[in-house]
Amino acid sequence: MIMQSYANPPAALAERLHAYYMEALQVQDVYMNQIFEKVTLRADVVSQDAHDLVRALFDYIIKMATDYIRENPDATMEEMQPLVDKFMNMMAIVERGMIRKT
Template identity: 70%
Template sequence: MGDKKNKILKVAIGEFADHGYKAASTNRISEVAGVSKGLIFHYFGSKEKLYTTAVEYSVDLAMQEVPVAEMPTEDFIQGAIWSTKQKLNFSRKYPAVFKLIMQSYANPPASLAKRLHAYYTEMLQVQETYVNQVLEKVQLREGVAYEDAHDVVRALFDYTIMMATDFIRDNPEATMDEMQPLVNKFMNMVAVVEYGMMRET
């Protein structure tokens, strides 16, 4: 990617993160990036395409900085702790990128909602890979079917994502630190799945 195109994209990420898709201004982007407005449209074609490119760039960066392949798979708790720490570090290192990812996932522009939903659904397949990797190393209790255990863990992840999405929608300026109670709840639920909730009698 050329220097000017890359500069436009990085400025656009900050603009969309700070103002949202609708209120974001290509005039401000051109001014901050030090390029003509015409050059923005030459490279990206439209504000919509600029936004989707900015989102895809942000997600790609997140996947590079937080490689799922390095996530511990010995048990759920360690995996959850690792993931939480990595996301927290990423949000501090790239606040605008993190904010745009959260924004576009939880509250996408209406005109792009269907496309972004499909995009994030595909990205979340890495979650499926993680669930399978963890379960492959777990000694399931006698009588517990692998398929049932898989569905329980997947439902836990889906529920956590739903909680996080609702929280971000209601608190669009939230930082990862402010989401810590959700992370703690997730880890507590993981512990219930891993160790059970019934006292032995």
């Protein structure tokens, strides 16, 4: 129901939901910064670029989930598991890289 409200907000609630979403993104940034404080990035990685990349990945997955809910309004969390799996796989690529070292 929550995902559906974001995907297809009633006109009367759209502005309030958007404000809530923006607040949730700020909280997400706090958590993300806490995680970045605990990891050691490679010397050639700019911290802000890494943060922006992870943020873009979150935004992409949220868009995919929103689109999925719009097309499948009765979808269950179980049916959305492939999106969660995709996100986790993409985060693993961010963490480990995608180019095999030779």
